[in-house]
Amino acid sequence: MRAASIIAPKTPPMTAPGKFITFEGGEGCGKSTHIMYLIARLRAAGHTVRAVREPGGTDIGEQIRHVLQYSHQSLAMTPETELLLFCASRAQLVREVIRPALRAGEIIVADRFADSTTVYQGAGRQLPLATIAALNQFAVGDCQPDLTVVLDLDPRVGLERARGRELFDRMENQSLEFYDRVRQGYLDLARREPDRVKIVDAHRSVAEVQQEIWELTRHVVG
Numbered sequence: 001m002r003a004a005s006i007i008a009p010k011t012p013p014m015t016a017p018g019k020f021i022t023f024e025g026g027e028g029c030g031k032s033t034h035i036m037y038l039i040a041r042l043r044a045a046g047h048t049v050r051a052v053r054e055p056g057g058t059d060i061g062e063q064i065r066h067v068l069q070y071s072h073q074s075l076a077m078t079p080e081t082e083l084l085l086f087c088a089s090r091a092q093l094v095r096e097v098i099r100p101a102l103r104a105g106e107i108i109v110a111d112r113f114a115d116s117t118t119v120y121q122g123a124g125r126q127l128p129l130a131t132i133a134a135l136n137q138f139a140v141g142d143c144q145p146d147l148t149v150v151l152d153l154d155p156r157v158g159l160e161r162a163r164g165r166e167l168f169d170r171m172e173n174q175s176l177e178f179y180d181r182v183r184q185g186y187l188d189l190a191r192r193e194p195d196r197v198k199i200v201d202a203h204r205s206v207a208e209v210q211q212e213i214w215e216l217t218r219h220v221v222g
């Protein structure tokens with residue numbers, strides 16, 4: 001892909017002793033709960049774990065989150081601006097937090113990462129996928145997750161669960177078709193990258209879902 005090759009960073013491939021686990025899914029899928037349980041279990045097993053969230057996770061990233069989330073003017077934000085802000089927040093997070101922690105041998109558990117941009121801005125907002133792939137590559141380079149857990153949930157259930165919680169206004173006001181495209185986008189991603197991206201059925205009980213996440217994680221962290 002020409003655009004990607006022009007802007008690909010020249011840094012050598014990252015070989016780090018740490019592990020990078022990301023959580024993805026639509027609104028109300030239970031990411032926060034499952035991340036909390038997983039981190040507690042990993043720590044109890046003696047691992048050094050660091051949690052990050054997207055957008056945000058750094059001072060600059062939190063300011064970007066604020067622009068995306070709270071500004072009234074953000075209701076008029078164009079999809080292109082939104083895409084660039086998500087990538088900008090991530091570029092900072094990778095260099096300031098994720099890479100150094102992985103080099104130090106930590107386990108990073110991320111609440112969303114580049115796949116959110118592929119799926120929400122690509123499948124959801126229908127921006128060109130080649131452009132998104134090039135921007136993601138520029139923002140994160142070779143900093144790729146070892147495991148991505150997608151909590152799959154019917155958006156009709158998820159939006160009901162998420163009601164009354166902190167959500168992005170612009171995101172919340174999307175149509176049900178938008179969230180159906182997001183869900184399908186994650187399923188397509190898992191089909192394209194089955195080794196990394198694992199679909200976990202989030203319609204089940206918290207205990208069942210947690211157990212499956214733990215099995216997947218154990219394969220990665222050893």
Ligand code: TMP
Pocket residue numbers: 054055086087112113114116117118120121166167168171
């Ligand atoms: P959350 O904090 O509840 O996960 O909400 C973050 C919102 O931002 C969610 O609606 C998904 C959206 N989002 C994108 O559209 N693109 C991205 O790259 C990221 C990280 C989040």
